[in-house]
Amino acid sequence: MRGNDPNKPLVDHICKEMAPIVEARISQIPEIPGSDWRDLPNISVKLSDGTMTSKLRYPYLTKKQKKGEPNRGVCQCSVGMACEPADRQVNTLIPWCLPHTADRHNHWAGLYGRLEWDGFFGTTITNPEPMGKQGRVLHPEQNRVVSVRECARSQGFPDHFKFYGNIMDKHRQVGNAVPPPLGKAIGLEIKKALSKVILKTA
Known part of the structure; x- marks a missing residue:
């Protein structure tokens, strides 16, 4: 990123540090306009701390899916039952909490979202966080938050x-x-x- 004066160093061009799993998720978001967490591949990857992520399991149907479609539910609440704490999955590239409540929250559109070069900041917030309400905080081409x-x-x-x-x-x-x-x-x-x-x- 260049400043207006090439003779002066640009100050405060610094980013928040992220946990290894968040870094891995960011690195898997495609560098195309409109991409967000829904574009994350359901794969196992090695994190920067040497640990491995798990693939997200979809053991349940959902109320909205059609016959013959693969399961999309990650908790038994997806078929109208009470949430089962044992269904919670951790250390997955696709954050379990997002598909768990996606149908009730507009599919969490924009979380882990990349900004667009010709786009705009929806809101400039006090804590750019990929899982925050204003989740479109990833650089358009670099694997980092703004x-x-x-x-x-x-x-x-x-x-x-x-x-x-x-x-x-x-x-x-x-x-x-x-x-x-x-x-x-x-x-x-x-x-x-x-x-x-x-x-x-x-």
């Missing part, structure tokens, strides 16, 4: 603006901020309105 500087640019902060604290402090400062261009525009309108009031009373 950096502090990329989030700052989405809010309109100039590249010379510095943030302070650790990486999470910096993300909070960006996500909680009023975008500087918006603040300026509102300020100018207030100034205009006050000028009119002063002229009328003078």
Whole structure:
């Protein structure tokens, strides 16, 4: 990522560290517009810590699936029974919790989603997290979440603006901020309105 001034280093182009399984999931998301967790392959992979993931098992039908289709349910609640804690699967490339509740939550569209070069940030948040409400936080081509500087640019902060604290402090400062261009525009309108009031009373 280049800054506006090639003679000055770009500051805060840093990303959150992720757990090995999250890194593996991110690396498997295709680099194409609109891709998200639903594009994850159901495979076993070796993680950066040397452990292996498990394949997600689909032992149940779902209420919505048609005859002859392969099972899509990961818990007995998919056929109308109460959830069975023993059905929970851990350490899978496809996070078990997503297909478990997908039918009730618009299939969790956008989680582990890549941003598009010609797209937009839905919301700049205080903690870019692939499993968060604003899950489309992956770089379009690189296997990482967006950096502090990329989030700052989405809010309109100039590249010379510095943030302070650790990486999470910096993300909070960006996500909680009023975008500087918006603040300026509102300020100018207030100034205009006050000028009119002063002229009328003078």
